[in-house]
Amino acid sequence: MNQQAPFLSVKNLSVEYNTHNGIFRAVDDVSFDLERGTTLAVVGESGCGKSTIAKSIMRLLKPAKGQILLDGTDLVALNEKRLRPLRRKFQMVFQDPYGSLDPSHSAEQIITEPLKIQKSGTPAERRKEALRLLDRVGLPEGALDKRANEFSGGQRQRIGIARALASKPELLVCDEATSALDVSVQAQVLKLLAEIQEDTGISYVFISHNLGVVQEISDQVMVMRKGKLVELGSTEQVLTSPAQPYTRKLRRAALDPSQMEGVKPRHILAGLAS
Numbered sequence: 001m002n003q004q005a006p007f008l009s010v011k012n013l014s015v016e017y018n019t020h021n022g023i024f025r026a027v028d029d030v031s032f033d034l035e036r037g038t039t040l041a042v043v044g045e046s047g048c049g050k051s052t053i054a055k056s057i058m059r060l061l062k063p064a065k066g067q068i069l070l071d072g073t074d075l076v077a078l079n080e081k082r083l084r085p086l087r088r089k090f091q092m093v094f095q096d097p098y099g100s101l102d103p104s105h106s107a108e109q110i111i112t113e114p115l116k117i118q119k120s121g122t123p124a125e126r127r128k129e130a131l132r133l134l135d136r137v138g139l140p141e142g143a144l145d146k147r148a149n150e151f152s153g154g155q156r157q158r159i160g161i162a163r164a165l166a167s168k169p170e171l172l173v174c175d176e177a178t179s180a181l182d183v184s185v186q187a188q189v190l191k192l193l194a195e196i197q198e199d200t201g202i203s204y205v206f207i208s209h210n211l212g213v214v215q216e217i218s219d220q221v222m223v224m225r226k227g228k229l230v231e232l233g234s235t236e237q238v239l240t241s242p243a244q245p246y247t248r249k250l251r252r253a254a255l256d257p258s259q260m261e262g263v264k265p266r267h268i269l270a271g272l273a274s
């Protein structure tokens, strides 16, 4: 472990997609640091590049330029073979608890799959670990043999979190992880994520449209627009006294979405303290 460097350091990240109109730069020269045990929220209107950043950190995409240093190791420079042993360190929780889990699989199958892939433990040990993780995310023992389609959205998202935690990651990238949930269930999942962070020192990159949610969970906020970084600072600074006009506009849109084109109804930013 490198004591000097931040836990995650993204430097001059640019990501491009090949489209029928040529190369499209979805993320353009973005840099940020994340300290261990803290949360960085990435916000911005639809299409600004948030998920592209998430997929780049997960190395589901190969950036066109830049570095993604995790504990001092540049993930961009590694080929898949060298990346594989490191993958357990960074995991992702997706938005859609209905789409991201196989509905016909039991909670045990879903949670233990990463351990099976890593050939970690015996089936009995993996079952025991799945029970521990179920308990960690606040689900009863009886949930272990139920199929994913027998759970509510909030329960599924808890299973998604349990699965992501199975390989004991140090970084969790949550891409709109609570957006599909009812407000009260969302609050419970946020509380769970905060407790897990306190207990384990895990770091989060938390992607969200919801400034109210961001205010709850994050230490730092990064505002994106059209692939570029607009503003980066402490949550308090960015949300209560934003330096950039665009961030102020986003804040206003949180209160009155009609002021912002391109913000989908599901992305109406709820609960923002003015």
Ligand SMILES: Nc1ncnc2c1ncn2[C@@H]1O[C@H](COP(=O)(O)OP(=O)(O)OP(=O)(O)O)[C@@H](O)[C@H]1O
Pocket (backbone or CB within 6 Å): 017, 018, 019, 024, 026, 044, 045, 046, 047, 048, 049, 050, 051, 052, 053
């Ligand atoms: N596979 C792809 N091929 C071409 N363009 C893409 C691809 N994926 C994303 N894009 C484009 O890149 C830009 C950034 O997309 P991205 O999904 O990162 O945005 P986002 O901020 O996460 O949006 P949302 O909040 O709607 O999920 C968008 O203009 C999108 O259309």
